[in-house]
Amino acid sequence: MSDIFKVGTHEFTSRLIVGSGKYKDFETTKLATEASEAEMITVAVRRVNITDMGKENLLDYIDPKKYTILPNTAGCFNAEDAVRTLRLAREAGGWNLVKLEVLGDTETLYPNVVETIKAAKMLVAEDFEVMVYTNDDPIVATRLEEIGCVAVMPLGNPIGSGRGLANPFNIRVIKQRANVPIVVDAGIGTASDAAKALELGADAALINTAIAEAKDECMMARAMRDAVRAGRLAHLAGRMPKRAFASASSPTEGYIWD
Amino acid sequence: MQIQLNGENTQVAATNLIELVAELGLEQRMIAIERNMEVVPKSEYTGTQLEESDRIELVHMIGGG
Numbered sequence: 396m397s398d399i400f401k402v403g404t405h406e407f408t409s410r411l412i413v414g415s416g417k418y419k420d421f422e423t424t425k426l427a428t429e430a431s432e433a434e435m436i437t438v439a440v441r442r443v444n445i446t447d448m449g450k451e452n453l454l455d456y457i458d459p460k461k462y463t464i465l466p467n468t469a470g471c472f473n474a475e476d477a478v479r480t481l482r483l484a485r486e487a488g489g490w491n492l493v494k495l496e497v498l499g500d501t502e503t504l505y506p507n508v509v510e511t512i513k514a515a516k517m518l519v520a521e522d523f524e525v526m527v528y529t530n531d532d533p534i535v536a537t538r539l540e541e542i543g544c545v546a547v548m549p550l551g552n553p554i555g556s557g558r559g560l561a562n563p564f565n566i567r568v569i570k571q572r573a574n575v576p577i578v579v580d581a582g583i584g585t586a587s588d589a590a591k592a593l594e595l596g597a598d599a600a601l602i603n604t605a606i607a608e609a610k611d612e613c614m615m616a617r618a619m620r621d622a623v624r625a626g627r628l629a630h631l632a633g634r635m636p637k638r639a640f641a642s643a644s645s646p647t648e649g650y651i652w653d
Numbered sequence: 654m655q656i657q658l659n660g661e662n663t664q665v666a667a668t669n670l671i672e673l674v675a676e677l678g679l680e681q682r683m684i685a686i687e688r689n690m691e692v693v694p695k696s697e698y699t700g701t702q703l704e705e706s707d708r709i710e711l712v713h714m715i716g717g718g
Contacts (some may be wrong), residue, residue: 414718424716439717442659443684445677453716454683469717481711482692489684603718
């Protein structure tokens, strides 16, 4: 069955997007990313440590020819810093597809929606293809789509919290109203959360901490791979209705005592 | 000359960006440079002269979600 995940001008078969943060080493990042079978991976943009550069670099392990690299603006708290960051990323690797996230404070890491909208407008004007991290707010999601973002990525719960989907109804409403892909980003803690996101109709899930902080990172990467597939299939298959009472699974006629 | 490199006052021998990249040993790295808030394309490194007190940001990609 052909089921392409289309984001802007890009096409993917996998509906799992992974992050590259929080891993204990580059080798584990590489192995878990391979195990996830994801095709898109987020990276952060930071100053090179001039006094201690280290011998190795993330991109020695995550081959940009093999993966679609999605630079993010993690750590940005205003639109200007986010735009500067992504201009640098585009120059570094030629990447035009980007993840915009502008945060509100360091405790909640909730999106600063006002600055996010401002940054999204600036980036779209500079021909970036913007996948935008935001609140699970249907009004804001629509606004970001109108601005020209190629995907809207509502949070399931705060970044790194692993608490699953706080507001599944909103994820469904956002998806029903959207004409661009909806990606649940942040909050997914284990496989059932990822499956649930896709069952609700989300087009993809973006997962980092749940894999990177698992005891066995590669096994969790496989679990997420399968969960995203299962959730997607269940969504496409169309689930049965929920009923208040039982409905017998075996025929209710032809009993031997009749 | 002295420039502000990634937020630190730094003495460099380089006179342009291509020399700066070589001086830091970053020729093989996937990096990007911002000079005084403007991104400089790689094709312009040779022609971009460093000036005293330039603010240079030199970035690369690291792990992140």
